[in-house]
Amino acid sequence: MRSKLLTVAIAAGLGVTSFSALAATKHQSSQPARVTxxxxxLQQLQAQLAALQAQVADLQAKQEAxxxxxVETAKAVNDVQVAAAKPTEDxxxxxxxxxxFVNDTKIGGTMFFDLTDMNHKERVGTGREHVVDGHGAVxxxxxxxxxxxxxxxxTFDDIWxxxxxxxxxxxxxxSSTSLFVKKAYVQGKFDPLFTVRFGAADMPWIPFVEKWYGYRYVENTITDRSFEGGRGTPTVTAGVGAFGNSSDWGIHALGETKGDNSINYQLSVVNGRGYRNLTRSKGVDAEGRIGYSPIEQMVIAIGGYSGKRGLDSDVATFVPTRTASRGDAMIAWRDKTWGVGAEYFHASNWDDILRNGTGTGAPxxxxxxxxxxxxxxxxxxWKxxxxxxxxxxxxHLNYKYTSPTNIEREIKDKYYNAGVSYDVLKNLKLALVYKHNEMNGPVATPYHYKTNEVGFWGMLSF
Known part of the structure; x- marks a missing residue:
């Protein structure tokens, strides 16, 4: 468009020049005459016109270039912008x-801690009590x-x-420290009544009771509380301990419904040695639980355990084994003000999987x-x-065991605690507690102990 306008302007200029020359000729002659x-x-004018046309063509070429x-600059700028935007996009x-990943991952923790003073006394037979460290007490x-x-x-998705x-x-x-993996599992939740966990996970009974009890940070539940002493000699602890595991390696199936008239269950097939001992055995153990809540604040539950506790692995000595078993029952109530409950269990051959008690030699x-x-x-x-x-x-715990000479011996263990708790923060609890534990051993190997402990126990969660 600009080149066309320039051409018109040049042509107009040439016309004006010719008109001026003609007018001058007329002015000089008094008589009209033919302009020639x-x-x-003419040749000069044509040369000028050709020169102007060449200039116009050159200008047009420069404009096109x-x-x-x-266009090339714009393309290059666009390429640079795209190249610069790609790392930003990546x-x-x-x-x-x-x-x-961060939104789908939750990191938290729970700490149980205490600052207490403990007094542990023992006596052998009818002797005098004396302060001594032993049987889990210092x-x-x-x-x-x-x-x-x-x-x-x-969380990977809605299921896994x-x-x-x-x-x-x-x-x-x-001066003892320890570090273990308590839980490590992959979970598939296919329905509220059907969830499967593969790996080390909560067992059916102990964690369930802990939830209704509410004071795990003060003391383990009765099947998880270590019962020390009674077997062996007055100076050497043998046998006895906890009567269950809170977590174990295996496959766990569980489910529950909510509200009134709800049910819950869990069945676990596990190694039997607990989360601290990932071992192999000739068989597996099983623990199960089923619970019913007529109203949301109440639960009635029963459970059981059966297996070799991971001890059926000695294939070299062919030591005969027994099957350990445990039956459980609980009834509990908990609302915003009150909590009350009772738990009962019966166990057989929990410590005596190996029939001869040692694992070596002939039974x-x-x-x-x-x-x-x-x-x-x-x-x-009560809050x-x-x-x-x-x-x-x-x-209260009553433990009986039979010696190789078929003599039955009995150990009785009594424990109680009482205290006041204070919720410092939503995630921080403190409790001032007094504990007492008393164990009376058998007559044949008589030793008895009493433990009194007082202090502060706490739980911090985040």
Whole structure:
């Protein structure tokens, strides 16, 4: 368009020039005359016109070249912008992936700690009581981190997730630390009544009772509380201990419904040695539970355990084994103000899987060492003012075992605690507690002990 306008302007200029020359000729002559242009003038005008046309063509070529350059420049700028935007886009995708991972991953923890003073006394037979360390008790004052659980929970989609929970403990009185993997499982939740976990996960009974009891940070439940002493000699502890595992390696199926008239269940097929001992055996153990809640605040549950506890692995000596078993029952109530409950269990051959009691040599006969235990626990708590509550608990355990000479011996264990708890924060609880534990051993190997402990227990969760 611009070149056409320039051409018109040149042509107009040439016309004006010719008109001026003609006018001048007329002005000089008094008589009209025919205007003639000789050949030289015409040739000169044609040369000028050709020169102007060449200039116009050159200008047009330059304009077209400039337009092409602008197009190439714009293309180059666009390529640079695209190249610059790609790393930003890739970074954005990476940030989105990281944000999704963070949103789908929950990290938390729970710590049980205490600062207490303990007094442990023992006596042998009819002798005098004396202060001595033993049977899981250490005299004096100390700070302990009984448990520190670090939990990582990741959700892959609406069905699949994974959990990793580490278990750390420190006891200052004996300068002992330990670190274990308590839970490590992959979970598929296909329905509220059907969830499957593969790996180390909560067992059906102990964690379930802990939820209704509510004061796990003060004391383990009765099947999980270590019952020390009674077997062996007055100075050497043999046998006895806890009567269950809170977590074990295996396959776990569970489910529940909510509200009134709800049910819950869990069935676990496990190794039998607990989460601290990932071992192999010739068979597997099974533990199950089923519960019913007529109303949301109440539960009635029964459960059981059967297996070799991971001890059926000695194929070299062909030591005969028995099957350990445990039956459980619980009834509990919990609302915003009150909590009350009772638990009972019966166990057979829990310590005497190996029939001769040692795991070596020939068995001593069908009436070799065996054991049976009956225990019950009752607890109650009352939130009497805002963040304050009072609580108490009483356990009684009756343990009997038969010697290789078919003599039955009996050990009785009595435990109770009482205290006041204070919810400092939503995730921080403190309790001032007094505990008493008393064990009376058999007549044949008579030793008895009493343990009194007072102090502060606490739980921090995040």
């Amino acid at each position: 242009v000789d050949a030289a003038t 400039q337009a092409d350059a602008q 970074l954005g995708k990476k940030v989105d992936k990281l944000a999704k 005299n004096g004052t100390g700070f302990d981190v009984k448990r520190f659980y670090l939990v990582v929970d990741h 997730s994974a959990n990793l929970t580490t278990d750390f403990s420190y006891q200052s009185a004996i 001593s006969g069908p009436l070799s060492i065996k054991d049976k235990t009956d225990g019950y626990s009752a607890w109650a708590d 009497f003012y805002d963040q304050f509550a009072v609580f108490a608990r009483y356990d």
